[in-house]
Amino acid sequence: MNATPRYNLTELLACAAAGLLEDGRSVFVGTGFPIVAGMLAQRTHAPGLLIIFEAGGIGPRVPVLPISVGDSRTYYKASAASSMHDVMSAAQAGYVDYGFLGGAAMDRFGNINTTVIGDWKHPKARLPGSGGASDVGSNCWQTIVVMRKQSKQTFVNKLDFLTTPGYLSGPGARERAGLPAGSGPYRVITQLGIYGFDDESKCLTLLSLHPGVTVEQVQEASEFEILIPAEVGTTPEPQEEQLRILRQIDPQGLVIGK
């Protein structure tokens, strides 16, 4: 990393996440980081990105960072402002392309645990549970998992609790369980790199390393083996313009300040 880092990890992750969102498509966002990534994409390469909030805001021009998904900013200059039932139904009907997810732990198939660490009846830690995430992970065509702390504790062989479905037990498992065919985790972004999922095995595959990160560091920070293709790219650093917009979206650094 250069001597005086122009950006922090959250800004790098936000630019990487925004870059995945194509213009003219739709994305399900929750509070915090996903909103920032969606707004950055909307104000740079994807002005036609349809941002959808779980409480009912559909296609807003978000003026300033909302403090909750029900915040009236989530439908400022929007196309529609309906309800949670309407938006969740749209996701089930297949209208939503991307969805953001986070989690305490993830396995090689992109399944996520946000419910308990340890035994369900006597947990070491009780986590918030799925919230809208299970709807996102079940119904969005391509979900993007953002995890700031990739390590042996967060990239695990076996989850203590499977809260949100990734590819479940592997190829075809989503479809057998009744989830939409062809849907599932698309990318994973951590503090070390950006990952995809191998088409055949549905296992986590490294796509690009963040600046200054090595393949060894990536393998070291995971209980399971991450597939390493011959060609691995380098994540582009945030540009000045992206940083300027990020700091305009979140002037108080509520999200990008962390």
Added chain:
Amino acid sequence: PVRTMLGTDTLKYSSGKVVEDPWSGKPIALLPACYPDVALFHVHRCDMYGNAQLDGILIEDFELARAARRLILTTEKIIDHAEVENQPWRTSIPFYLVDAVIEVPFGAHPTEMPTQYYFDEEHIAHWLEVSKTPEGTVNYFEEYVFGVPDYTAYLEKIGGQKKWDHLKQVMDLKDDSGGEA
């Protein structure tokens, strides 16, 4: 029926069931309905019969009003029934669902009332701070809930008309803390 949570522990540990969809043959999850004894929420306008109109997103008020056995509405303003008759399509909660209506202007404080006033982030920050401890929580309720004779006294305590006007400005993005991008 929902096509959500299939294959997860979230569903396994829930009271949901998985059945084969008789039409598509695919598995689908069935979730039991919920019947809260009482639902209570704040609406923009309501006539004396209980016909309530809300501006902005409904979030889950539409379903909640219909699921609860008893429904109590507080409202910014009780309006004439004639006003409802002029625009009946705006009524999202019809009278037959409603058991009680109470007019409580500024009644959503410290949360926002879409199109009317924004979150009182200062007060919410205070609550988040003091409610970190049981004592702090008890003190908060003593000071702002049980320790005030009525809602008007509560409003005076949190900043009264001056605070209300400020939060209207913030809602309309005419204030620095909510500045237009």
